[in-house]
Amino acid sequence: MKKNNILKLLISFLILMFFCGRAYSSSENLIKVDWSFTGITGKFDRSSLQRGYQVYKEVCASCHSMKYLSYRNLGENGGPEFSLEEVKAIASSYEVVDGPNREGEMFVRPGRPSDHFVKPYPNVNAAIAANGGAYPPDLSVLVKARTGGANYIYSILMGYEEKPADFVLDDGVYYNKHMDGNMIKMPSPLSDDLIEYSDGTNASQAQMAKDLTTFLTWAAEPHLEARHKTGTKVIIYLILLATLVYFSMKKVWLGINTKK
């Protein structure tokens, strides 16, 4: 009994500390979206990924690079799955600097599916200089680089508000209720009907934020669907094997009394 009392006391102490810690972390207030890609069987919504790419291309790409992605990725399984023709058309709409050629000159050619996404700025310093001193982060793995992941990105996109009257903001800084310190250097990137979706979906701010976040999640984790599928098979296999081994074990140990 005495042992149990000490244990109970200490466990309640631990739980208390845990809750003190929860209060300390700030990712609790994020907008929670019911994403299609979470959970054991989670998959991406193909049309949402395609729309998300359109939002990236027409809105974000003017400042944000995605340097770890190639145009060919857009046609691969588990991604937006554009057709090969569409991927080729997307790639060739960009101009890529290649070379040097035999004369030692760099030259510009239309993009190919194997090319990496073309960057908006030649280097980090150019990006910082063009954006008032703030570097627009590369979006390739951004979803995995933020506490809260997809919910965080979505919350930032939807978190722009009028600043409270007593809140002081410098020029070129915007109020965002989900940003750390509520200040962000990126102006609200999305607004209703900012773009026209090629599939005719109503381009509300929330719809675009959702599609874009889905696209960025895929970009950060392009093999997510394969991972979920393989994982399900692996675990089913392990459970079946463990069941067989369990009964074999019972048979092997039959007749051996481990207590006496």
Place this chain on the structure above:
Amino acid sequence: MSDHDYVPKSKIANWFNDRLPLLSLGAHLREYPTPKNLNYWWTFGGILTFCLIIQIVTGIVLSMHYVAHVDLAFESVEKIMRDVNYGWLIRYIHSTGSSMFFLAVYIHIFRSLFYGSHKSPRELIWIIGMLIYILMMAAAFTGYVLPWGQMSFWGATVITNLFSAIPVVGESVVNWVWGGYSVGNPTLNRFFSLHYLIPFLILGLVILHIWALHVPGNNNPVGIEIKKPSKDTVPFHPYITIKDIFALLMFMIIFSGFVFFSPNVLGHPDNYIPANPLITPEHIVPEWYLLPFYAILRSVPDKLGGVLLMFGSLFVLVILPWLDTSKVRSAIFRPMYRQFFWIFVIDALALGYLGAMPAEGVYLFLARISTAYYFLHFIVILPALGFLEKTDPLPASISEPVLTGGLNPSTTKSDKFF
């Protein structure tokens, strides 16, 4: 290992075995008499061997694609995740594997503490085990630096800076470790080299660990010496092999759950931001398995004191066989130690939790109390218990419950770890 006279059946095998007795070794491993009452907490030795092999195999494949250069490391990891066939699987097994390795090693260590497996005649098994544990931390730390994310860089900066606490030569030592005046390309290169080396050192120590185990044989939940072989033991194969395989499969299910369904939950998001020496993360925290030591380090206001206390916390573990003065091994027969054991478990968990919190206010205060208790446990409580505690009567053998009087301990509830 010469305790049996194995004669291979064929002539060729005999010829071979006379010159290199590998077949005798195999026979020894099959017949190795093992206490029949080992519970599932004893299966973690096999699980840990599996973890080591998994880390080495996946690590060798990863190193075929990884580039140890400050400008290319992060990108090469992304290439592994995107373009290498099943690269995502190999990397996630490797990164999750380190956490699983530590989870298993902590269970293994606490099992040893509960059942007194560190006591005579098994002191060397324990000490080799502690060396393995310390090398594991070195391997995990150097490995975490390799992706060259923000936590990699700043973790490396914080930990290597600890050497600057050494009086007089501290600064020179740190520059020597870095290979320059800050954490940079030479640091990354040597960390990669060490990260490749350490697992093989661990492998060598694991062989010694098992060799040293096979001299006295396994301890067991009752903690008494038993005759080997006898009716208290079973041959290792097939009895223990199949039980270890079953436990390993259970472990692999949990392992796979992390790998396939939340591979990043055990890491820190900041490590997906490329290293930037100009921007310090808000909170620099090590991986979860190093947090208790981080809490001890930070609970001392003086840098040298903190470093000494942190290494001291490992040193008390190494010399534990001589701090624990009780002659009785298993906590089942030690009513007082049993309680202190659980308090110590909670203290270790509390230190881990506090290591993840900022070192200020109430957290710092609690971290100091927990640190003090950590040392109190090893330096005061354990030595004193050997003299103060009245232990329960021990049974004569596993098969014969108790020598004289008392409850039959092997049928009471406390027989189980929980």
